[in-house]
Amino acid sequence: MIRTIGIHGGQASERSAHWTRPLGLLYASAALMALTLYAVFFWVPTELNLGVSQRIFYFHVPLGWIGMVSIVIVAAASVIYLVTGRDGWDALEYAAAEVGVVFASLILVTGVIWARGDLGWWWTWDPKLTTTLVLWFIYVGYLMVRAYAPRGSQGARFGAVVAIFGAVDAPIIYMATVWWRTAHPELNTGPLAEDSDAIGSTRIYLALLLSVAAFTILYAYLLVERFSLRRAEYSVDEAHRNAI
Amino acid sequence: MPEDRSRPTPRPIAAEGGVLSSNRGKLLVALVVLIGAFGYLAVMAFQSATVYYYTVGELRDLGATQDGRTVRVSGKLVQGSFDRKDTSTLARFALTDGSETMQAAHDGILPDLFFNEHSEIILEGSYGSDGVFESRNVIVKCPSKYVAAEGSG
Numbered sequence: 280m281i282r283t284i285g286i287h288g289g290q291a292s293e294r295s296a297h298w299t300r301p302l303g304l305l306y307a308s309a310a311l312m313a314l315t316l317y318a319v320f321f322w323v324p325t326e327l328n329l330g331v332s333q334r335i336f337y338f339h340v341p342l343g344w345i346g347m348v349s350i351v352i353v354a355a356a357s358v359i360y361l362v363t364g365r366d367g368w369d370a371l372e373y374a375a376a377e378v379g380v381v382f383a384s385l386i387l388v389t390g391v392i393w394a395r396g397d398l399g400w401w402w403t404w405d406p407k408l409t410t411t412l413v414l415w416f417i418y419v420g421y422l423m424v425r426a427y428a429p430r431g432s433q434g435a436r437f438g439a440v441v442a443i444f445g446a447v448d449a450p451i452i453y454m455a456t457v458w459w460r461t462a463h464p465e466l467n468t469g470p471l472a473e474d475s476d477a478i479g480s481t482r483i484y485l486a487l488l489l490s491v492a493a494f495t496i497l498y499a500y501l502l503v504e505r506f507s508l509r510r511a512e513y514s515v516d517e518a519h520r521n522a523i
Numbered sequence: 524m525p526e527d528r529s530r531p532t533p534r535p536i537a538a539e540g541g542v543l544s545s546n547r548g549k550l551l552v553a554l555v556v557l558i559g560a561f562g563y564l565a566v567m568a569f570q571s572a573t574v575y576y577y578t579v580g581e582l583r584d585l586g587a588t589q590d591g592r593t594v595r596v597s598g599k600l601v602q603g604s605f606d607r608k609d610t611s612t613l614a615r616f617a618l619t620d621g622s623e624t625m626q627a628a629h630d631g632i633l634p635d636l637f638f639n640e641h642s643e644i645i646l647e648g649s650y651g652s653d654g655v656f657e658s659r660n661v662i663v664k665c666p667s668k669y670v671a672a673e674g675s676g
Binding site: 327406461480 | 551558561562565574575576597632633634636637639641642645660661662663664665666667668669670671672
């Protein structure tokens with residue numbers, strides 16, 4: 280039996296061929312990113328104890344946020360895909376995993392640079408760092424499963440299983456410094472922060488919010504682009520199957 | 524395009540029998556079992572492995588480490604306890620957890636933040652029977668409290 284993966288039948292190719300690029304998201308993320316760079320390098324005060332290198336904070340934190348959010352999106356889309364069987368959710372799931380692995384890699388890279396520069400060590404096997412590395416492996420594992428599993432709905436189901444496990448890691452990473460002793464600094468903002476005044480400067484706080492917004496919109500842009508491209512790939516696959 | 528060439532919807536599968544006879548049902552059962560197993564494993568593994576470091580007081584109670592085992596101890600540098608000769612990389616200092624203090628030695632380069640009074644310091648090494656912690660690795664934990672430096676806005 281031939282299984283095609285486009286759900287819209289013959290209409291899919293036409294629809295996907297004319298997808299509108301989310302240019303609004305692109306411009307908004309570019310503008311916010313420029314503003315963030317200005318804030319980080321010219322506006323925000325230098326931190327007293329960490330000095331100039333604390334500025335990597337404004338990249339490390341948004342990357343961490345997106346890395347965790349993205350695996351949750353992958354898992355949520357997976358659940359909906361398993362229930363409904365609609366390929367659109369599978370495309371979203373795959374796109375979120377592919378974009379997410381980039382952010383997850385950058386969490387590790389920026390963290391390693393920061394630790395080495397400020398604190399004199401590259402890596403240590405503490406709960407926060409280890410669970411973040413696990414997150415990276417989950418993304419990579421997901422993409423490997425999708426690459427090796429047969430193309431079509433079976434591969435999508437295998438991937439969904441990996442993603443649902445993987446999402447469990449996101450809250451564990453977030454809570455790691457609350458639950459366990461770590462070498463990673465504690466949460467310094469948010470409802471679970473032990474010291475709610477840990478960020479003692481309004482400018483530092485605003486710059487953090489700005490950078491999180493900029494990276495979130497960048498992520499949304501990349502996600503929508505990759506999603507559309509994935510849909511187009513399905514249509515090409517389907518057209519190919521129909522042709523043979 | 525004929526309908527039968529599009530992707531099969533879940534309905535025909537589910538119609539063949541109960542939930543367990545469909546592939547989706549089996550997958551869901553497998554998922555629940557796997558999540559349970561992994562969750563259990565994770566909790567068990569973490570309970571033993573999450574003592575990333577001991578405090579000075581805890582390590583004192585445990586006593587000297589045996590057979591070159593590596594342990595981590597965390598505390599703050601006792602201000603004024605740091606001693607290193609100009610021609611040497613061997614540093615001697617005291618570490619405190621607020622109530623108890625421990626002598627420690629480290630041979631190597633130390634980052635600037637090591638000397639910051641807000642920094643927590645984690646030492647990796649062994650605790651000798653002479654009461655001195657021989658550090659092989661220094662992991663400075665940077666303060667999570669951010670304060671604007673004077674004169675920088």
